[in-house]
């Protein structure tokens with residue numbers, strides 16, 4: 001039997017496995033089976049915590065569709081709670097410094113990237129105001145915060161058909177690595193509402209990297225100066241960034257329960 005913890009950040013939920021304590025060969029098919037909400041344990045992302053040569057721990061992230069990805073903001077805030085102390089985390093997106101705060105964590109998420117080939121896009125394009133649009137949606141921005149994001153600023157978030165537009169844009173050939181799709185509405189000074197269609201997971205209650213990418217895009221477009229409060233369906237995150245600097249994300253992290261599973265079943 002293997003052990004796991006169920007955790008979440010603003011309702012974006014994770015199965016977290018301590019791979020330092022148990023050997024587990026994670027494949028795309030196995031990650032998808034564990035994440036399955038009907039036949040598996042169920043989660044938006046599967047997180048493997050391991051040993052790292054240059055950090056306190058390593059973190060591997062698998063989307064619910066089994067794809068391994070570079071970054072997950074909400075899961076990163078869960079790591080200090082899981083490990084029991086502040087941690088330097090080795091991820092595919094780089095080294096992330098995560099510190100506990102009351103009820104959650106504050107993480108330096110690194111510097112955003114804006115070059116078209118760093119997003120990545122299929123061909124050169126201005127990433128602040130992209131020369132592309134989908135139906136009634138205005139020209140978006142694109143930001144890579146370890147993983148790829150496209151951001152639409154809309155007047156009425158409640159009028160957007162997320163279930164139709166999310167997968168359409170996620171799989172558009174303009175994004176060769178697929179993309180996380182962010183729909184944002186400015187609702188006040190330094191305050192955004194945000195809904196995210198996540199690559200490989202669909203609509204989630206919250207997306208930490210989506211909040212980072214959207215706040216950065218809003219500051220680049222001079223819509224606000226920050227720190228930015230991002231209100232997601234699952235609750236609020238505070239994102240701080242100044243041009244040329246790294247992104248700080250602060251928000252809740254929750255441990256739900258510990259469980260046991262037979263990994264050979266999956």
Ligand SMILES: N[C@@H](CCC[C@H](N)C(=O)O)C(=O)O
Pocket residue numbers: 012045063069070071072073074075147148180198199200201204206207208209210
């Ligand atoms: N929920 C996450 C992002 C998880 C990865 C993403 N779906 C991707 O494919 O890049 C977050 O909180 O950032």
